[in-house]
Amino acid sequence: MSPSPSSGWPRLAVVGNPANRRVRLFQDAVAAAGLPAAREMAWLDVLGGRAEFRPGEIVRVESPGEDAAVERLLRGGDDPTRVEGTALWYERFTAAVRELGRAVRDAGARLLDDPDELAVLFDKRLCHDVLDRASVPLPPSPTSGPGAPPVRGWDDVRALMDAPGMRRVFVKIAHGSSASGVLAVETGGAGRVRATTSVERDAAGRLFNSLRVRRLTTEREVAAIVDALAPDGLHVERWLPKATQQGRAADLRVVVVAGRATHAVVRTSSSPMTNLHLGGARGDLNAVRAATEAAGGGSWAAALEICERAAACFPGTHCVGVDLLPATGWRRFAVGEVNAFGDLLPGLTGLPGSGVEGLDTYGAQIAALLAGGPPRTVTGREHHARA
Helix, strand or coil: CCCCHHHCCCCEEEEECCCCHHHHHHHHHHHHCCCCCCEEEEHHHHHCCCCCCCCCCEEEECCCCCCHHHHHHHHCCCCCCECCCHHHHHHHHHHHHHHHHHHHHHCCCEECECHHHHHHHCCHHHHHHHHHHCCCCCCCCCCCCCCCCCCCCHHHHHHHCCCCCCCEEEEEECCCCCCCCCEEEEECHHHCEEEEEEEEECCCCCEEEEEEEEEECCHHHHHHHHHHHHHHCEEEEECCCECEECCEEEEEEEEEECCEEEEEEEEEECCCCCCHHHCCEECCHHHHHHHHHHCCCCCHHHHHHHHHHHHHCCCCECEEEEEEEEECCCCCEEEEEEECCCCCCCCCCCCCCCCCCCCCHHHHHHHHHHCCCCCCCCCHHHHHHHC
16 A cells, blocks of 8 residues: 555655656655655756755655756756766766755665766766676776776777777766767778767767768767867777667666666667667567577576666665676676666556566666665566565
8 A cells, every 4th residue: 555645755856857757657656655745856956055955855866967057067068969078067066966865864865876976977088997897797997996007089099909808998088978988999901990970070070969870981980079078088898799679679667666676678779889879779578588588508597686786886875877798609798888777767657576567767766765665686487486
């Protein structure tokens, strides 16, 4: 039974952009659970030092994206399509979240997203290192961990690609999201270099995000973009060959709530980037489960357990979205990224056996709060039994 609005449990607040769909979807889930609407705190107020919280509140942090005024404060520019400026965005965002954490703590409230963990999640180099030290399977990366070399531009990337197994790599801005500033780079015979990216460069050398994935066929083009991205910080990792579904490269976004994998969506694409806004499409999850179970030595339960292990590296963050990369043949999986705001999957309901089969990602988070805290992480055997 859902609690009545007078029960006082839980009292929720959400930090976000009030008109944004993320806040709306969260409020819909709150209402569906029979709870009073979450008190909304605008990012503009947080960044302006006007955030106030109440004793006993449970505070959710939503993405500050998709608001021009907030972007100007964080990035310092007026064009949301520009790629540059992510280092400044990261500095200001993490400072704001730490101040938010202090305000929540001082008010006697509870924050669902640990500020220090958010700082790691929004730096691909730091996140990769944390996951690697926890023995989570990952694409190898020379730019994370102690003693990682500096990446000052294309010459450094090109030198890293001379190492064994690094002929094909992803070059990513350290603080990017949604494939912003990502290049899938490969080398061929006679030193030939080419790349796939959604980044466009204008005549003045400025970089813009595009909804069109394109191919760069000369080293000069690749070098110009990498050199322009480098001041914001770069992360380089091996480009792992992915499994396919109906001839298209496939990966998964798996949402983990309070330690448990609750939702999953397959993303397929004809390009190396499977993001749905770049032309990717949702694939067949049942077919993925069947292919994984049919592969010798693989299992769907083991794939979900990898995601739970990755999420366990961030115990102070209530919900994360894990990008899971299936290797050719569906026998092995690696974690590509862990996303702090990776739960925006409208209409997707819970996995069979998850206990939240009829709920979307936001509803699952409310259900976990109502259950009184994080459930224990289930073992792979238990996952297999309930699925």
